Amino acid sequence: MVTKEMNNDTLLHVDDLKMHFPIHRGVFQRQVGAVRAVDGVSFDVKRGETLGLVGESGCGKSTTGRTILQLYKPTGGSVTFEGTDLVNLKGEQMRQMRRKMQMIFQDPYASLNPRMTVAQLVGEPLMVHNAATGAEINERVAHLLELVNLNPAFATRYPHEFSGGQRQRIGVARALALQPSFIICDEPISALDVSIQAQVVNLLEELQEQFNLTYLFIAHDLSMVRHISDRVAVMYLGVIVELATRDELYAKPLHPYTQALLSAVPIPDPVADAKRKRTILQGDVPSPANPPSGCRFRTRCPIAEAVCAESRPEFREIRPGHFVACFFAERFL
Amino acid sequence: MPDFILDVQGLETTFRTPDGVVHAVNGVSFGLLEGETLGVVGESGCGKSVTMLSVLGLIPSPPGKVEAGKAIFSGQDLLKMSKEDIRHVRGAQIGMVFQDPMTSLNPVLTIGRQLEEPLMLHIGMTKNQARERAAELLSMVGIPNAKDRLNDYPHQYSGGMRQRVMIAMALSCSPQILIADEPTTALDVTIQAQIMDLVKRLRDELGMAIIWITHDLGVVAGLAQRVLVMYGGFIIEEAPVQELYSNPEHPYTIGLLGSLPRVDEKERTKLFSIEGQPPVLYQKPDACPFAPRCKWAMEHCWQENPPLLVVGPEHRAACWVDTRTGRHR
Ligand SMILES: Nc1ncnc2c1ncn2[C@@H]1O[C@H](COP(=O)(O)OP(=O)(O)OP(=O)(O)O)[C@@H](O)[C@H]1O
Ligand SMILES: Nc1ncnc2c1ncn2[C@@H]1O[C@H](COP(=O)(O)OP(=O)(O)O)[C@@H](O)[C@H]1O
Ligand code: SF4
Ligand code: SF4
């Protein structure tokens, strides 16, 4: 468990966060089980940094992000933002906190209301939070569009008139409207073409510098996460298995899952690619409704032993700032 | 001229839509050598799938139409074949795997049944022979307890397993060519690695030629011997894999490679970004389709669409400019 003291550097502190979705069956919709989408994750996000959160489809990345923002009520654990516990916050206090925390979504098509103009979409958060009125709104919208490199003349158009990359910029402008300090980017570039991805990533990096933003950057593309993150957390089946600085994680991964994941990423260079040693994992990811006992990864782990089925490895700080949940991580030090 | 087992020349395919005619493929020519793996890369909408679907006689018509070209396979033009004949070629001599296995598998038939059918239809096996061969095929693609799992339905398999079944099915009649269209795009990276590993092993064992379509330049680097890069319905560059990655010649290829972060990246550098958008294909361009986004564009580029020009051994690029000097070739 990460029980580090909160200090001034820490913007967000997540402790043993759990989000279980009930499974109902039968005519009486009796609860017969639960999808343990997030099952005890702990980490800090430092002011001004980008923390990357990677893992395969269904491992709980988006749910972690949504639960942090209290879009879901957590099953357990705590979320502390700027020293305030979000889980028990209500009404006006929650509304005030929400201004500071925003989210950018994966699908630039589905996440924008097709019947609203760009001006309405970007201006909406300002109105909802009474952050601006009348002509001031139009001014702010124009400024926001300029920030994301969109022509303010487009303000009267509708989302379908834009390409995927442009729509994602609208999403970014909307997220910036209330001058948040923290943005959760949930696979913001996965739906975009390769040549457009770099445009959006460069924009996010520029804005971070300009406004001292803090990002939680969720992605499954390990190359992009390496590019954008200061530190990286790796998720598997509802838990974080490893967390370290970007350089340390990519150069010296200590968890067998991180090792396999990194070795599976194709490198766009035939010479470098041929030189690499691949660890091919057997089998598929188990269901989060019925996860394996002990270590979540043991059914696919190439070095699993009997103890891995019996107890859950602690998420421990094996070196300063390098956390890992594996009994045998020392072997790779 | 090398001996191509598939030789495509001047392929043009259009779609008639309410908004106008979409020029999806605009004169594409390429050859496939026996036993080689040819990678086809390019962004969404550039014409990769339509090219292969045209060759295989699978373009829905209307709205689609193969306007021109030929595709010579075993001395015959696939584009002129009867529906019946080309269906036989597809089942037996050219195997196919698509991105989403759920749409290619019949949800109400068992995996076994779907594997057996082409074996009986195309190579005349009896029911029992086909059953046995189906089990062999399943274990060949790494499905444990193959005999029992023949009785399962597609939804009982995971995404990775379904893609293995698709590969087994495509290879069941020992085709000379396997055409795979983004077969790992919907899969997670560890499952993708499993499938790539499988395909490489089968390629070594069976020796078929492969056309592998993907938007992932990393996947192609690890698999293909030769690569075609497509943009706006054209092939804009063609080279052996190592040559393409170390000496890209077309500004679009240069930009794509520069815009990719790498998992083995050492220093964090700003990503190169290609400004602007991919072209809309309502007109067959008379200029270079990349000109609006190209920082090397000169007057000639706006007047005439460059053909593929020889720029090195086995290396061709559709560009008027030598990017090293910034001068006209
Ligand atoms: N509202 C919900 N009800 C029930 N199960 C859910 C719900 N939301 C998510 N899940 C389940 O929780 C698990 C984690 O989901 P989540 O969306 O966080 O995954 P992810 O890592 O973001 O995956 P992807 O990369 O596919 O988006 C999955 O098994 C998913 O099916
Ligand atoms: N059935 C169809 N009707 C209309 N246009 C189509 C159809 N199928 C493909 N197209 C168009 O053809 C072009 C090339 O598509 P495709 O080959 O599928 O691209 P990709 O390279 O992603 O596979 C695109 O502009 C696409 O919109
Ligand atoms: S705890 Fe055991 S199963 Fe889990 S990663 Fe470590 S060795 Fe593998
Ligand atoms: S022909 Fe001209 S516009 Fe086209 S890619 Fe080459 S330099 Fe750029």
Ligand SMILES: [Mg+2]
């Ligand atoms: Mg998600």
Ligand SMILES: [Mg+2]
């Ligand atoms: Mg396609």
